[in-house]
Amino acid sequence: xxxxxxxxxxxxxxxxxxxxxxxxxxxxxxxxxxxxxxxxxxxxxxxxxxxxxxxxxxxxxxxxxxxxxxxxxxxxxxxxxxxxxxxxxxxxxxxxxxxxxxxxxxxxxxxxxxxxxxxxxxxxxxxxxxxxxxxxxxxxxxxxxxxxxxxxxxxxxxxxxxxxxxxxxxxxxxxxxxxxxxxxxxxxxxxxxxxxxxxxxxxxxxxxxxxxxxxxxxxxxxxxxxxxxxxxxxxxxxxxxxxxxxxxxxxxxxxxxxxxxxxxxxxxxxxxxxxxxxxxxxxxxxxxxxxxxxxxxxxxxxxxxxxxxxxxxxxxxxxxxxxxxxxxxxxxxxxxxxxxxxxxxxxxxxxxxxxx
Amino acid sequence: xxxxxxxxxxxxxxxxxxxxxxxxxxxxxxxxxxxxxxxxxxxxxxxxxxxxxxxxxxxxxxxxxxxxxxxxxxxxxxxxxxxxxxxxxxxxxxxxxxxxxxxxxxxxxxxxxxxxxxxxxxxxxxxxxxxxxxxxxxxxxxxxxxxxxxxxxxxxxxxxxxxxxxxxxxxxxxxxxxxxxxxxxxxxxxxxxxxxxxxxxxxxxxxxxxxxxxxxxxxxxxxxxxxxxxxxxxxxxxxxxxxxxxxxxxxxxxxxxxxxxxxxxxxxxxxxxxxxxxxxxxxxxxxxxxxxxxxxxxxxxxxxxxxxxxxxxxxxxxxx
Ligand SMILES: Cc1ncc(C[n+]2csc(CCOP(=O)(O)OP(=O)(O)O)c2C)c(N)n1
Ligand SMILES: [Mg+2]
Numbered sequence: 106x107x108x109x110x111x112x113x114x115x116x117x118x119x120x121x122x123x124x125x126x127x128x129x130x131x132x133x134x135x136x137x138x139x140x141x142x143x144x145x146x147x148x149x150x151x152x153x154x155x156x157x158x159x160x161x162x163x164x165x166x167x168x169x170x171x172x173x174x175x176x177x178x179x180x181x182x183x184x185x186x187x188x189x190x191x192x193x194x195x196x197x198x199x200x201x202x203x204x205x206x207x208x209x210x211x212x213x214x215x216x217x218x219x220x221x222x223x224x225x226x227x228x229x230x231x232x233x234x235x236x237x238x239x240x241x242x243x244x245x246x247x248x249x250x251x252x253x254x255x256x257x258x259x260x261x262x263x264x265x266x267x268x269x270x271x272x273x274x275x276x277x278x279x280x281x282x283x284x285x286x287x288x289x290x291x292x293x294x295x296x297x298x299x300x301x302x303x304x305x306x307x308x309x310x311x312x313x314x315x316x317x318x319x320x321x322x323x324x325x326x327x328x329x330x331x332x333x334x335x336x337x338x339x340x341x342x343x344x345x346x347x348x349x350x351x352x353x354x355x356x357x358x359x360x361x362x363x364x365x366x367x368x369x370x371x372x373x374x375x376x377x378x379x380x381x382x383x384x385x386x387x388x389x390x391x392x393x394x395x396x397x398x399x400x401x402x403x404x405x406x407x408x409x410x411x412x413x414x415x416x417x418x419x420x421x422x423x424x425x426x427x428x429x430x431x432x433x434x435x436x437x438x439x440x441x442x443x444x445x446x447x448x449x450x451x452x453x454x455x456x457x458x459x460x461x
Numbered sequence: 462x463x464x465x466x467x468x469x470x471x472x473x474x475x476x477x478x479x480x481x482x483x484x485x486x487x488x489x490x491x492x493x494x495x496x497x498x499x500x501x502x503x504x505x506x507x508x509x510x511x512x513x514x515x516x517x518x519x520x521x522x523x524x525x526x527x528x529x530x531x532x533x534x535x536x537x538x539x540x541x542x543x544x545x546x547x548x549x550x551x552x553x554x555x556x557x558x559x560x561x562x563x564x565x566x567x568x569x570x571x572x573x574x575x576x577x578x579x580x581x582x583x584x585x586x587x588x589x590x591x592x593x594x595x596x597x598x599x600x601x602x603x604x605x606x607x608x609x610x611x612x613x614x615x616x617x618x619x620x621x622x623x624x625x626x627x628x629x630x631x632x633x634x635x636x637x638x639x640x641x642x643x644x645x646x647x648x649x650x651x652x653x654x655x656x657x658x659x660x661x662x663x664x665x666x667x668x669x670x671x672x673x674x675x676x677x678x679x680x681x682x683x684x685x686x687x688x689x690x691x692x693x694x695x696x697x698x699x700x701x702x703x704x705x706x707x708x709x710x711x712x713x714x715x716x717x718x719x720x721x722x723x724x725x726x727x728x729x730x731x732x733x734x735x736x737x738x739x740x741x742x743x744x745x746x747x748x749x750x751x752x753x754x755x756x757x758x759x760x761x762x763x764x765x766x767x768x769x770x771x772x773x774x775x776x777x778x779x780x781x
């Protein structure tokens with residue numbers, strides 16, 4: 106018998122909006138002008154949130170901070186596609202996902218200032234505290250999706266993670282379980298081309314991250330992560346498919362980390378300025394602004410007022426965060442268990458006798 | 462002799478051992494071009510090339526698991542785990558394989574890897590960057606656990622760890638990386654493992670400590686006639702030095718930043734109770750972290766033992 110091809114694959118890349126701000130109308134989801142303005146508003150708010158966080162960190166008013174500059178469309182575009190009942194499992198670089206879901210901005214700053222009360226997710230908001238260990242939370246999204254299916258509820262779960270996260274076993278286990286149980290989960294990889302100092306080509310020998318889904322028996326798609334329309338559409342489609350019993354999807358948002366890994370990092374040690382420079386023209390906000398200007402949805406004046414309004418919100422959030430009273434010492438013990446252990450009670454007495 | 466900090470000392474030690482022994486290779490996340498997030502491997506990539514200094518994909522089990530394979534094949538791998546809080550997925554490899562390869566193969570194979578990782582609090586970091594879970598590793602037979610307390614011990618202990626026949630978990634107190642500068646012996650300098658060091662002699666109380674707590678202990682005890690022991694190798698630990706000191710002082714305080722319950726202090730106290738209790742004039746006491754998840758920066762200073770808490774304990778034990 107001659108050799109046969111028993112399986113073959115293709116990996117698609119989705120882009121709707123090009124760098125000049127021209128949209129492909131055949132692919133364009135139907136957005137109302139207000140929906141597009143909302144997207145733009147969130148992109149701008151996220152950008153200003155991020156810029157302010159960096160400057161506060163520089164002044165010693167925040168702790169180590171992970172900037173998501175350049176990834177706004179990958180985060181806002183995907184976050185807006187969810188229903189409020191869907192569950193999101195984020196990592197540390199997804200502040201714009203939190204912002205898009207309506208997470209209180211002051212709490213985000215509070216968290217990054219080193220106060221864990223900032224990660225007390227408001228009731229009714231289905232998002233988990235950020236996962237600091239890379240990749241490990243991907244399994245949780247799969248498990249939550251499996252639970253939704255067992256309970257016959259029409260909700261989906263999603264995990265956000267980076268390109269680096271795809272190297273850990275947890276990623277592969279999470280995808281494999283999702284495939285085996287046909288779980289309603291969407292895996293959203295923020296491929297920002299770097300994992301601290303390791304470039305994407307050195308993270309995996311495969312050409313795309315999207316194709317990794319194929320080995321687990323479901324679809325993977327690469328989207329232009331700086332195109333907010335494409336990210337929205339890919340996520341929306343994946344969520345619909347998941348909720349209709351079509352199983353999981355891996356979405357690779359192809360984007361770029363414009364800043365250092367965190368404020369503790371110096372990226373000039375390992376990447377060249379020209380590379381960063383070349384991504385400036387691909388800026389996600391610039392691109393949407395160009396589209397909106399062409400379509401009469403934005404002008405110099407409205408641009409200015411949107412930025413001013415966002416700036417005001419950020420000012421309020423910063424002063425809100427900074428006027429929170431410091432945590433009580435008891436806070437340290439309260440949440441270890443459902444109720445305090447005998448030993449914890451003793452330790453708490455020791456500590457409330459004063460430090461030392 | 463030059464004054465250097467702990468990062469420089471570890472860096473020089475790695476470079477020197479790599480010069481001496483072509484089998485020594487370094488692998489981990491960001492250890493190459495970036496020189497490690499704390500710069501402990503700075504310059505090694507330029508000096509020894511990508512085959513001996515490997516920037517690995519992001520995968521802790523992968524790093525330690527492949528290090529085990531390299532060791533079996535005759536290399537001497539030094540694996541870096543970026544922070545101790547991320548070592549847990551590699552524990553399977555360390556416990557299920559590295560620790561028992563010698564036993565499993567009845568001595569035919571050995572697994573002399575070194576797993577280096579920054580550990581401990583006091584650097585105002587985000588979650589899981591301040592872990593101090595050394596006792597987990599001490600509990601596992603077949604693994605040695607080593608902790609330097611300054612630039613000089615860092616050199617001496619790392620040199621020995623790199624020449625060990627068995628797997629070593631080498632914990633580097635993050636808070637000390639750039640805090641202390643001191644003279645470090647030039648050229649070959651090895652401190653034997655499983656030997657503690659008397660930092661200061663004294664008659665009234667023995668204080669046993671290690672890592673970043675040692676420096677605070679020394680400060681806290683300034684006003685007292687305390688004998689201070691830097692344990693350095695946590696497993697297997699140096700019982701002889703401890704017993705000799707207990708016989709002299711009759712009082713013992715153990716200081717560690719890890720949570721109290723099942724911390725290494727418990728094992729030391731039990732060992733003293735079994736073999737030297739009749740020399741004691743007071744109960745063995747502990748100053749430790751609390752039995753809670755290590756808090757964020759805003760509360761970190763209350764969690765970590767500091768000088769006042771230690772001095773209070775010294776006063777308490779001296780009342781016996
Ligand atoms: C399990 C684990 N290992 C190591 C780290 C340290 N670390 C934090 S972020 C990071 C790189 C992550 O890269 P990627 O997944 O691409 O996400 P990005 O930071 O680019 O958003 C590393 C190594 C960690 N947080 N968790
Ligand atoms: Mg990345």
